[in-house]
Amino acid sequence: MTRVVVTVMPKAGVLDPQGQTVEGALGRLGFGGVSDVRVGKRIELEVGGDDPLAAVHEMCERLLVNALIEDYDVRAES
Amino acid sequence: MTRVVVTVMPKAGVLDPQGQTVEGALGRLGFGGVSDVRVGKRIELEVGGDDPLAAVHEMCERLLVNALIEDYDVRAES
Amino acid sequence: MSGATKPKHRALGLTDREAERITALLDREPTDPELVMFSLMWSEHCSYKHSRRLLGRFPSEGPGVLQGPGENAGVVEIEPGRALALKIESHNHPSAVEPFEGAATGVGGIVRDILAMGARPIALLDSLRFGELRSARSRHLFVRSVAGIGHYGNCIGVPTVGGEVAFDDRYEDSCLVNAMCVGVVEPGRVLRAAASGADNAVVLIGNRTGADGIGGASILASAELDEDEDRRPSVQVSDPFTERKLMDCCLELASSDLLVALQDLGAAGLTSASSEMAAKGGVGIDIDLDAVPLRQALTPAEILVSESQERMLAVVEPRLLDEVIRVCRRWELDATRIGVVTDDGDLVARSGGEVVARIRATSLTDEAPAYRVALHAPSPSEPLDLADVPEPTDLATAWRELLGRPNVASKRWVFEQYDHLVGANTIVRPGGDAAVVRLPGSNRAIALTTDCAERHAELDARGGGAASVLEAARNIAAVGARPLAATDCLNFANPEKGSTGWRLREVIEGMSQALEALGIPIVSGNVSLYNESPARAIYPTPVVGMVGVIEDAAARVGHGFVDSGDVVLIAGGGRPRLDASEWLGEARGCPDRPDAASEARLCELLARAGERRLVQSAHDVSGGGVAVALAECAIAGRLGADVELPVERRADEALFGEGGGRVVVTCRPRNLDALRDAAGGVPLTEIGTVGGDLLRVRIGSDMAELSVADATNAYEAGIPEVVA
Amino acid sequence: MSVAVLRFPGSLDHESAQRAVESVGGIATSVWHADAELPAGVGAVVVPGGFSYGDHLRPGAVASRAPIMGAVRRHVDRGGLVLGICNGFQVLCEAGLLPGALRPNATLTFVCRQASVEVADDGSPWTAPLGVGARLSIPIKNNQGAWFGHPEIDRVALRYVGDDRLGSVTAAAGVLDESGRVLGLMPHPEEACDPLLGSTDGQSLFGVAAAA
Ligand SMILES: Nc1ncnc2c1ncn2[C@@H]1O[C@H](COP(=O)(O)OP(=O)(O)O)[C@@H](O)[C@H]1O
């Protein structure tokens, strides 16, 4: 079994309302100089088989990621 | 400016319905041998100042993370 | 054809004739941004070039109408000092591409239309069509559209109180997602989109502008930039939190009299909003594109047509500008002066100090071409031969099966994902006929519904158009309300092909006749054409959104049975037929043309009976016939009934036949005579008694019996079973 | 004394809550999130439902850091009462004024329906008039209503009756702070204060607020 980590982020240029809110809130809390906040997902999963990374790539295409608005990255946990 | 990445995951023992649902859905799609799926967040932000990592740690304590239910990790983007 | 060899105007979807017309209007060749602006403003979506001539047929005037079609929404007075703004709109194509965001942004768009009238949104409805749920794609579209609508409506705090959803293979390639919004406004404070006053400021409020939904502009850009991947239009992501702030902020600005005019940014973005504001006011607008706050680098053409959501354009007197910006800041919203009103009638856009577009505003709006659609009557449908419809071996089994079919089954799975209560005014919740929302500070309440008889319209366009209006009216009347006004969304296939144009005209004629019989206007609407693929064209789907008024909110009528011993009646006439029915399950046969005049009398009877508190419950007979209507009354009231139906040619026809304007009504025995007296000429047929935990229906020597518990299980399981 | 009803960007139920206060004869005052103080003469604070800050990051997280929350904390320290409803409950948990946290519903969907809840702890000003075992019919409407906490030490005030438990630990629908003066609940009592809405079971809580 391999522990695989998928990170899913809003595509560049796609609106990220959550990132906007977090950026505004950090500013109001007095944290200066913060910009370009993006909020995405991190999915961790335990996968068996010969080629766990290839399997997870397929899971991303078929379920985990909405390719129209999200980019993703798959790697084995370090 | 440093691009900093915060990962926030549900604490062990806290119910993760999203992880469970993803696990179930992957099973129904025919992906066998997947287990222990956890879904968390990834927050990316651009931070200035002398010690951006320390600043982000403070942001986590004060806003980004709810320590009762979440664990987190901060690192500079690689 | 590659972008390099295809003329630019064709790449943007303009015909050669249209391109010539543009050159003639400008008296020179258009610049690239100008060509993009024309291509979008002259699209079917913005210009209604194939439907405009036909829409004039709708009755749109009446004593209470403060604003008919032509503005962002229609407005009709409901009581002294209070008016309703209403409008329905489609977001079909974006929902097919990305159902969650497409449906969500559809809700956002219709809410901003209501807001642009200065009205406070108080209710949402949705009308949905998908392919059959056995198709994985249709299931996905259905599940995600519902989630998207819920996400948006719930987060902005406008209750989604009703709607409809149906499944048919004809929508497999072209799903329909229509959303309706109703708002309240003081008649004296209705805002309009007409800009006025040279030197007044043009202010953009809300989200920053990004590459969202840019179609044509990016085609152009990519032709020049060698197919840059990043130039693909990006899906509009919904931001209901910003929308809620926009609502609160714009209503505050409107009630403080800080605005000259207000307009939402929808299709064709800034181009459409500014040209319409200028054209309506007979003025010009001069925009500095460099002032527009951006989310990412964009070309001037892209800024002009970006469809980024959650933005409004306001015209503000210079002396009030600081105050407007202060209010927006308080709501944590960007507000930027991006231009001024001028008196020359031109829409001007500048970038880097240069004029990149100068177009007479009316050229974009009023001078758009209008086409006559081809009118070919389709061949008339074949009458249904009952002998071809297998007779069910067991009526009760058939009844239970019908109750579980997705088109008939409870839509609870849908409406429980919608906050239908927020605001604490929903006094009849979804699940019956119309929803009822009371007006705070008034004794009155309003009833709301969306309906459509698309299978009927496929077989007989005029009859189906009328049936769509009349079903909506019956749903309004069933809760004890009087129809007040309607809005409509005409979802059709390609108007340039086959019989679509003829059907469009006929549907409009049928709807208009029914509206005239009811004495109510259409005050707003929307047209969505080209809903077809090479394999399938949708049915003509004229969705009708209707509002009605109940004088005394407490007198509203529910659909569930109330007390044992109450008398069950069918009010209204028409014969039950299986043509185009749910039991038949397809558009086949020749449904009877509705009798609008007698249905109008039925509606008046129901409203009067509600007012005088003569009825305990009322429920419209629609999909699945009397059998389904009775079951729904029993399920909601947790009470059975013993009923005898008039004999038809066959028992299944008596039970499951549809058509006519019929309503299942119950009343206390002591009110029966008063109800008969009130009926005038409306047929009232006593069919049985409420009571027990069984539903028993006799038709001559045939009998069907179902326990209320079995009926409930079948009805509630229908949709969860297939989407789980 | 009046009842302060807070308002954040994205609050939705502040007006319904004010009407509920008025339905029991109380006086309601709207208070803006950016203010640093509550108005004088406030006996109870209501943190109403909605989607403050769009539920972004975590429901209630951003609102719980607003300036007005410092004043709410001082109000509690002085012995004042606080009622958090739905998003208001989430705000109070995030502010540390109530124990636990609210997680996504087990269904992962928004759920809007009439629910039945039962009083589990009547040793607080909020629940004393009702008594243990009293049942209330009140709508629930949320998508992150599953309470996570430690019921062995935390005070559970209300529990769901039947299957509508959303995934809450021990079916908790509402919890109290140690003192009992702060109550948070996921159901919406402000939408059950009028016979036309089908239930008046929410009025008891607003009666307590109005009398504080
Ligand atoms: N998509 C939907 N959204 C919200 N409510 C819905 C939806 N579909 C159906 N409903 C509700 O379910 C009930 C029954 O709908 P429907 O079967 O279409 O009624 P009818 O046949 O009388 O028009 C109505 O209260 C309606 O508002």
Ligand SMILES: [Mg+2]
């Ligand atoms: Mg109906």
